[in-house]
C-alpha cells in the first residue's frame with residue numbers, strides 16, 4: 408500500500424478527539440458567572456476551585472494565579488529566591504521553568520534528565536549543587552512524577568527549596584501521594600493544551616500556611632487576607648485569574664479523573680501493541696507512579712529500524728496517514744539565545760559571574776530532542792481503535808521506509 412505522503416490513501420481520515428473537551432457543564436459555569444455580574448478575581452468560583460484542587464492534591468493550600476509561568480515566579484519570590492541565587496532546573500522542559508528563575512534575577516543551572524522518565528536525574532542534580540544553590544525545580548514531565556524518593560531527601564539534606572513544576576501532571580501521584588506535595592510548593596498550568604484548561608490560568612499548592620499567605624499576597628497587590636482593600640504590606644502585583652476562568656476550571660476538574668482513566672487505558676493498549684514493534688520504544692513503567700495523566704506520551708525513535716529514515720520524516724509520513732504526532736522540543740533549553748544574552752541579570756549581580764551555557768552539552772537532554780516523538784494527551788481520549796490506527800500507521804511507514812528514504816519527497820528532515 409502506497410504511503411499517503413507519496414499519494415496513497417491514508418490509514419485514517421477520521422479526526423482524533425479534539426481538545427479542549429467541553430459541554431453543558433462549562434456553558435452553565437460561564438453563564439452563572441456572567442449573570443452574577445461579578446466577573447473578577449474575587450468571584451466565589453475561585454475559592455471553590457482552590458478548595459477542590461487542593462483536595463485532589465491533598466494539599467492544605469492551593470492558590471490560583473494567572474498562569475503556570477507566573478506560578479513559578481511567585482513561588483520562587485515567596486521562597487525568597489533572587490539575585491545571585493542558583494536554581495537547578497532540567498534542560499529538557501518548557502522554557503518557563505527556567506525563565507521564571509531569570510525573572511527573579513536568579514540563575515538557572517541546567518541539569519540532565521534520566522533517559523526513560525525524562526525527569527531530572529538526581530545524580531546530575533547532586534553534582535550541580537554549589538554554595539550558591541538555593542532551589543531545585545523538578546518538572547513532572549509529561550505527567551510522570553520525577554523521582555521524589557531521591558530529590559526530596561536531597562533537597563532536605565542540602566537545605567534547598569524543592570519546587571515541583573506540575574504543569575503537566577494534574578492528579579498524578581508518586582507512591583500514592585499526589586504531586587505538588589513533596590517540596591515547599593507545586594505549580595500547575597491551565598494553559599490551552601493542558602489537562603484542564605480555561606485558555607490560561609495557573610495554581611500553586613503548598614503545605615505551608617506562611618508560604619501560602621505570601622503567595623496569595625504577591626498575586627493580590629501585597630494585600631493581606633484579613634487586611635483592607637487599600638492596605639498593601641509587601642511588594643505584589645495583580646496575578647489573579649478571573650471568575651470565568653475559575654468557573655470553567657471547576658467544570659474541567661469534574662472531567663479530569665475520568666479523562667485520566669481513559670488515557671491510562673489507551674496508553675496501556677498502546678504499550679501492549681508496541682511490545683512487538685521495533686524502532687519505537689516507550690519508557691518502562693515505574694510502579695512508584697500512580698494515576699499518570701499521560702499529558703505527553705513520548706516515543707523514542709530508532710531510525711535503524713526504519714531504513715535510516717530521519718525522525719522528522721517519519722513524523723511527516725505518519726501525520727500524512729492521519730495520526731498527528733509531534734516532535735519533542737527542538738533543542739535543550741540552554742541552546743536558546745535568551746540564556747546567552749544576559750536576560751534577567753540584575754545590576755547588583757555584577758559581583759556574581761554569569762552562567763556560561765554556550766558550551767553546555769547534556770547528553771540525555773540532547774538525545775530526547777533528537778529521537779523523541781510526542782503523542783499528545785487528547786489523542787488518547789477516544790477508543791482503543793484509535794491506538795490500533797496509530798500502530799497501523801507506524802507499521803505502514805515502516806514497511807515503506809526504504810522507498811520513502813530513497814524518494815526524499817518534501818524533505819523537511
Ligand SMILES: Cc1ncc(COP(=O)(O)O)c(C=O)c1O
Nearest residue numbers: 474475476501503574596597598
Ligand atoms: C513544564 C511547564 N512549566 C511551566 C509552563 C508554563 O505554563 P503557562 O503556559 O501556563 O504559563 C508550561 C507550559 O507549557 C510547561 O510545560
